[in-house]
Amino acid sequence: MRKVIVGVAFMLGALGISPGLQTASADIQDCATGYYCHYRDAYWYGGHINGTGNINQFSTYGFNDVTSSIIDDRAFRVFSYVDSFQGGSSICTSAYHFESNLADIGFNDRISSTAAGSTYSTCP
Amino acid sequence: MTSRTLDLLLVASVMIALPACSGTAGTPGTSTFSTDYSSGYLGSPIDAVLQADGGYLAQEQAIYDFRKSCMQDAGFEFNAPRPSVENLFEDRSPRLKPLLIDDATSDGFRSLMTPSDEGTQPSVQSVEYEANLKSCTLAAPAFQAVQSEEYAAFRRKFFEKYYAFEARYKADKDVAALNKEWSSCASEAGYESDSPGEFLDKYSPSDSALPVIETERSAAIAYASCLKSVGYIEREAPIRRQREAAFVTENEELIHEMLAARYGG
Numbered sequence: 001m002r003k004v005i006v007g008v009a010f011m012l013g014a015l016g017i018s019p020g021l022q023t024a025s026a027d028i029q030d031c032a033t034g035y036y037c038h039y040r041d042a043y044w045y046g047g048h049i050n051g052t053g054n055i056n057q058f059s060t061y062g063f064n065d066v067t068s069s070i071i072d073d074r075a076f077r078v079f080s081y082v083d084s085f086q087g088g089s090s091i092c093t094s095a096y097h098f099e100s101n102l103a104d105i106g107f108n109d110r111i112s113s114t115a116a117g118s119t120y121s122t123c124p
Numbered sequence: 125m126t127s128r129t130l131d132l133l134l135v136a137s138v139m140i141a142l143p144a145c146s147g148t149a150g151t152p153g154t155s156t157f158s159t160d161y162s163s164g165y166l167g168s169p170i171d172a173v174l175q176a177d178g179g180y181l182a183q184e185q186a187i188y189d190f191r192k193s194c195m196q197d198a199g200f201e202f203n204a205p206r207p208s209v210e211n212l213f214e215d216r217s218p219r220l221k222p223l224l225i226d227d228a229t230s231d232g233f234r235s236l237m238t239p240s241d242e243g244t245q246p247s248v249q250s251v252e253y254e255a256n257l258k259s260c261t262l263a264a265p266a267f268q269a270v271q272s273e274e275y276a277a278f279r280r281k282f283f284e285k286y287y288a289f290e291a292r293y294k295a296d297k298d299v300a301a302l303n304k305e306w307s308s309c310a311s312e313a314g315y316e317s318d319s320p321g322e323f324l325d326k327y328s329p330s331d332s333a334l335p336v337i338e339t340e341r342s343a344a345i346a347y348a349s350c351l352k353s354v355g356y357i358e359r360e361a362p363i364r365r366q367r368e369a370a371f372v373t374e375n376e377e378l379i380h381e382m383l384a385a386r387y388g389g
Contacts, residue, residue, distance in 0.1 A: 032254075033251070033254045033255060033258055034249065034251075034254035056237050056332060057325075057328065057330060057332070059325065059330050060330050060331050060332070064325065073258075075191075075204075075254075075257045075258065075261050076204075082321070083321035083322075083324065083325065084321070084324045084325050084328060085221065085236045085237065085324055085328070087220055087221070087320075087321050087324065088220075088321050089290050094270065095261055095267075096258060096261060096262060105283045105284070105286075105287055106283075106287030106290060106291070112325060118204050118205070119204055119205045119206075119207055119211050120184055120207055120212075121184060121187050121188075121261060121267065122183070122184065122187070122267070122270045124171065124174035124175040124180050
């Protein structure tokens, strides 16, 4: 597993993707430039949903409270919220950054909606 | 409290008052950041102290200016708005939005919904445009500054503290008391719900493209009525602000170091 992670970290680096809070991926090729992607498992495994703007309810796609990793391959930051309709606590992912394992920061299997802006690139 | 942290909090208090055009700047750590929560907007002291640093706006403007010029040089238009104090909170929707009973009666939960691409037909630009925008962003010196290892280490530590804070907040006795009132109100209306957020997850439509039906209207009316009768938004917001302000004070040294690692100073 570690080999895969290191390999994917290298691949992400080559693609210009940087860690939001730290490390790396696998399904990276599935998250096209211009999109952000939320993955079911850590390190970008297990299938994903993608978007460019807000997603009000992940439940619409059977994705409520299952996100374990994120890639933002857009030019702008994206906020991921624990409640539907952009409610509750949120974690911000900067443009061209990723979160490899939301369990590390207490957001694993908690994301229910997103807000994706078009002005700011980085998280404060 | 250091003078720098105090400065940041005071700037933050002024910035928080901007979106609602109401509220009063006041003493950090109290509920005087703003007293008008009618829009549902929560002026978060944690968000504000991070965003209030002038370095953040300057950094974002530098990224913007670099990539606009870079995109134009490559023959593309770049029409995104330039970061400013006025749009600093562009993406931060309210933590809990109010729902008017009239809106609930006519449109169910729909007035809560923000514009959404719902992950289906995203409006991405051409592949060439997106590729150029990525190159131009990554090449911006100000963007690269965000990725320093020193800053990443402080940010990670900050999030560890923030996670612990969120866990404490969920268990907070004042929040628990408020949720108990909420649960009781929802139960009387015939719904099982531990909190407004959970209510939305359970009873709002799973697909916003579907027409509004009577069961949605009934649930939305119960939701709006309980929000109003419990006074949930108005009561929860100052609790949250007070706890966040305390968190900022408790972690002022870490915040100071983190901001210094990113912006210098």
